[in-house]
Amino acid sequence: MSQDDQRIDPEWPPGTVRIEDFSQSNQTSDVILEPKPSNDPNDPLNWPQWRKNLNFGLVSYYVMMVLALIDVATVTWSEVNQELGFSYGLLNDSYAAGCGALCIGGIILIPFALKFGRRPIYILSTAVQCGIIIWSAKMETVADLMLVNVLSCIVGALAEVLVQMTVADVFFVHERGLMNTIYFWVMTVGTTLAPLAGGFITLSQGWRWVWWWMAILFGVGLVAFVFLYEETMFCEAPIDGMPVADKLPPPSFKVVIDKEDLDSASVREALATEEAAAQTEPVEIDQSIPLKSYRHKLALWSNSPMSFGELLKHSYQPFLIMSSIPAVFFMAVQYGIMTACTTVPVTTLSSVMTLPPYNFGSAQIGLMGIPPFLGTSLGALICGPLSDYIALRLARRNNGIFEPEMRLWLTLIFTPFVPAGLFMFGIGLNNGSHWLLPAFGLGVTGFGVVPASSAALTYLTDAYTDIIADSVVGVTFIRNLISTIFVFALQPWCDRVGLSWFYVTFGLISTVVLLGNFIFIYFGKKFRARVAGRYRYFSMQKSGLRG
Secondary structure, rough: OHHHHHHHHOOOOOOEEOOEEEEOOOOOOEEEEOOOOOOOOOHHHOOOOOHHHHHHHHHHHHHHHHHHHHHHHHHHHHHHHHHHHHHHHHHHHHHHHHHHHHHHHHHOOOOOOHHHOOHHHHHHHHHHHHHHHHHHHHHOOOOHHHHHHHHHHHHHHHEEEEEHHHHHHOOOOOOOHHHHHHHHHHHHHHHHHHHHHHHHHHHHHHHHHHHHEEEEEEEEHHHHHHHHOOOOOOOOEEEOEEEEHHHHHOOOOOOOOOOOHOOHHHHHHHHHHHHHHHOOOOOOOOOOOOOHHHHOOOOOOOOOOHHHHHHHHHOOOHHHHHHHOOOHHHHHHHHHHHHHHHHHHHHHHHHHOOOOOOOOOHHHHHOOHHHHHHHHHHHHHHHHHHHHHHHHHHHOEEEOOOHHHHHHHHHHHHHHHHHHHHHHHHHHOOOOOOOHHHHHHHHHHHHHHHHEEEEEEEOOHHHHHEEEEEHHHHHHHHHHHHHHHHHHHHHHHHHHHHHHHHHHHHHHHHHHHHHHHHHHHHHHHHHHOOOOOOOHOOOOOOEOOOO
């Protein structure tokens, strides 16, 4: 039987879940916890909220520092150019090489996070980054420049993929919109405020001290991860000596057993009622299962039932998923374009605003990070809670049934802000307008980018939870490939058509991509039903693991 021959109930494809139960007696509703936690007190879904928040807080700090490391270098370019003689073209190429390295980091390292857990990979990544940063502080040659950018980005690619695995490990469906918005906001803090601080450090202490301060902050993060971060990978207890995943089908969709019977509306309704009753039964924690001690919670690594043969599959499976599941590819493109909307202006600032009529120094270039930070923060404050609120509201109108496409409406509301901000930024710089115009454009773009980026990641986490690790590896590859192409093409493209037309074209491309959400809002459920067989095939590759 082929992957697509699985008989899936089209009303319950992957991602369609009941998250509210309506009481017939008092017309109240209760949120259903999806995915349903196990009865193990060590299950991350059963952790108290403070443990979840501490865990996610450490991950957020890691993300902020990795993004700061990638983007802080741009404010040092003027001083590096004067001291080491590196041209702006070479420095721009080193940044683009780093973006390219981000494509492959997840492919290399994420399989090990699936096998040995998230904790050892976070710790190893942070330790390696510390060493690379010290190398950056002592940089002298072009080889140093290229190698530190490439190696730091290979390891830094984990910041984008591991976070989604952590969100799927620890949080329920109705919480993920807020968590992903916080994640994207933290990314923006690293991207925008690190150059601000780096600019003043370069001015007062010299460009090498930018890296020494980064080494200190990464060292703090390394200590925190070693002593505070708990493993979130959860391997369910075996049933009759066999892994749970080998005994039961993935619970995120329904396989049609008797199509003729299920065609009956009354039978469907009876099954839905029975399922809702089962889902709302509270999970009783098995008190006979001992809680892990502090030492066991902080074990250096775990070991999933996955064999090394299965481990190797996750080096190429992300590409199979992208080529066979349309939503993964589209969300990767959307996320990539939104990321380019934040990274491309950063390189433009350092190469354009250091010239007349602006003549900005490193500190002034750093200050240009404030507008996108403010725009992103405002966008996060609005769309974070709003994303989950809209999802719950639409699910309530849909008899308590949640569809991942409900997340995408928020993206369309914010779509006009992205091209508007890019137009103001590019045209303003090209015409030598007052710096307030491009600065305002950066803020407007940041305001519009947050909902689209958060929705893309949350949609994939909700719709394809069981393959989120491989999906996000593919998303990261496409995202950084798009950023690399735009950064490499920026200078020759602008030389050919001018800065204004580059950003006008860039804005139009982003608009077309964002409007593609209409297709998934109206046909996404049919797409999920059509590829449910393939989804089941890929999800069964993670023997013994949940999500």
